Amino acid sequence: MAVPGPTHGSQPREYLKSVDIALLLIHILRDNGSLSVSKAAATLGVSPSTVHRSMAMLVYRGFATQSESRTYLRGPALTSSTLQPGVGQELINAVGPYMAAISAETKETCHLLVLSKNQCHFLHTVEGTQPVRVGIRRGQVMPAEKNSGGLIMLAEYSASELRALYPTVPDLEFDELRRILNRSRQRRFAINNGLYEHDVSAVGACLRNDLGDVLGALSVAIPTGRFRQVQRPCADVLLRHVRDINRRLASIRPLDIRKA
Structure with missing residues (x-):
């Protein structure tokens, strides 16, 4: 049957x-x-x-x-990324050593993401060293509003640009998303407290060049069970490294994402 x-x-x-x-x-x-x-x-x-x-x-x-x-x-x-092979390799090469340093300092997993429309593509992962840790997400795609890297990149969008990305979201829900993005923009990092996977949380910060263009985002992903205790220290480590990374990325231009 x-x-x-x-x-x-x-x-x-x-x-x-x-x-x-x-x-x-x-x-x-x-x-x-x-x-x-x-x-x-x-x-x-x-x-x-x-x-x-x-x-x-x-x-x-x-x-x-x-x-x-x-x-x-x-x-x-x-959920495999639809990005063309090789897209983002320059960014991976530039950011990879810093990701390893962030992961070593926090002992948590570090992800590199880029944004296409309202979806995040995971380009690279450096796993943490904790016995219980967040695994590799490389090649996966997740809703931008459901992870910290996506949220901090969406925080750069105007209200009209956001509405174009989320045309069917009810007004009250859309306004709440804008409030979350505004708070993220003000503190310079975004928080995902189990938004997509309830057992995985993260903090995320933007990567920019010398023109202010958003190139991507880094996130430090943490099992939700210990997120509250380590959230702020991990955000501090991330922001400190991102300042150095953005100087390194000064001449890199945004990715050409054509098939995403």
Whole structure:
């Protein structure tokens, strides 16, 4: 018997339920962004062990990743950056050593992101050294309003530019986003307290050239369980290094992101 879900045409003669379950799990990840084993099992009417086995294969093939809280998120096969190969390499080369220094000093994971419309593309990651740490996000894409690097880059936009990026967001929600961005702009860094993954938080700061153009952002990503204790020290380390980085980036011009 087929698992409930969207179909196109008649059921194949050689129907494979295990394959159908895996494909439906991909649909759930694509549409919802995350899933838990128990909820997916209840939705599909199968056992948790069946979902576990299917998810293990999706992780293996890159359709899913397991977060620090052991829920599943979209994997690189569903969220891979559409940036052209080689885009951002000059920025990575310039910023990479500073990212390593930030990660060594904070012991947390450091990400380099660039903005395309209202999506953040993760270009590079230097993992922290803590036993429990945020993993590599390189190649993934996330909503800009849901992570600290995206928020601090969006803070550079005018109200009309923001509205063009978020035309369907209700006015009250849009005004709250603008308040968040204004606070981020005033303190020179943005905070993500579990906005996208509840177990991952971060602070983010802008990268600029000598003309004031936004080139990208760096974020220090921290497990939410210890975020409150280390948030301010990590932000201080990030801002101190970003001042030096921006001098290093003086002559670099914004990325040409054509396929994002």
